[in-house]
Amino acid sequence: MIAAIAAMLPPFNAGAQVNLPAGSTSTQLSDLMIALQFQHIKLWFAGKFSNWDLANYELRQIQINLRRAMPSPSESLRSSQATEQLQALDRAIQQKDGAAFAKAYSDITNGCNACHRASGFGSITIQVPANSPFSDQLFADQIAQGRALAHGACGLCHVISDSSMETPAFRFPAPSFSEIASRPSFSANDLRQLLTSNHRRVGPNQAMLKPKLVEYQIDAIVAFFETLQADRAR
Template structure:
């Protein structure tokens, strides 16, 4: 009997001890979780604005270099961020920012560089006005002078490749967007649309051809060597890829 009572007392003590530990641990866990959530909440606007600043820079270089598809994409992201942002008290009305982005959207759709530059400047000034109104006037954004994104090419590769192909290949092969069929027939070279339709066509084969010295190629083995750089080859390959996808539709 004494042994049974001793066991019950021991179990009660263990239960109380576990409950005491739980009472200490759970509030600490809750406090730590609350602190993490608060930190994320405090950092969220900063992270959002940092992302918007990156897109602001990318938008400028995309427009400057005529990559209007990329410009439209970056503007989409900026509009999404601004719509999701909880602007602090004192900030200009959301409608003002919406108006500036809409004006910029019109210039992107029109592919108008001159109007784009003006509208971009107006949006930048609107951002700085918001900073000043909310007590953050020490944060001043400007038109970028150089790109920090050394791993991204802002040119439109397809457009650049088309221009290169017109200048280098078009005289003999002819381009689908240029009336050079007569010239191509005179030289006896296949048109580029015919080239990309061939079953043997591949991006690797194009790269191999463009990096070769072109010996024993073409009628009378006279196909010239264009001596292209690696990035120029990438652009022509991108254009050929676009040309092939259009031919396969």
């Protein structure tokens, strides 16, 4: 994939006057720009699908690589315009504001193109991505989806997230998800089997019916369950 994107970039002109960061080479700068392009794409789709944790992560990676690519004071993140654009993106992500995110993302994209032109690379123009090249990555917040699905499929009997806020409609003794996650003998595969079984005895007078879930919904609930296990292990 990297090779494909690199092949689409204009060839480097050895005779051109290009100001590179001190101690770097054109290859190192090109590698950083490719990484930034990937992160720029991932940031957009993370925000588009309201995966704010992922959007926050990608923005931090962009900030790190921008500092590496432009370490001189005149070109660095100390530029007031770039700083304002990045801060606007950060605010939108922290506030989980999709409209503000789209506006800030467009502004930072235009800022990137302005930097390219000022640096003699005006032929490189980036835009808001139309499609994701990352077919192996799910940009939706699978954990949040799993939490919501668990509430819908299991919340009648189980406390899913917060015992102080949740009151299951059926009060017979059903362990909370947190309690289930704390059991060393109960794995994510056990939960997957439980959610796909026709019936599962959970007590002498009770049976848990098979939830009407498709595979991607089960994957999401399992992802949420695994975060509960990880939280308890920390």
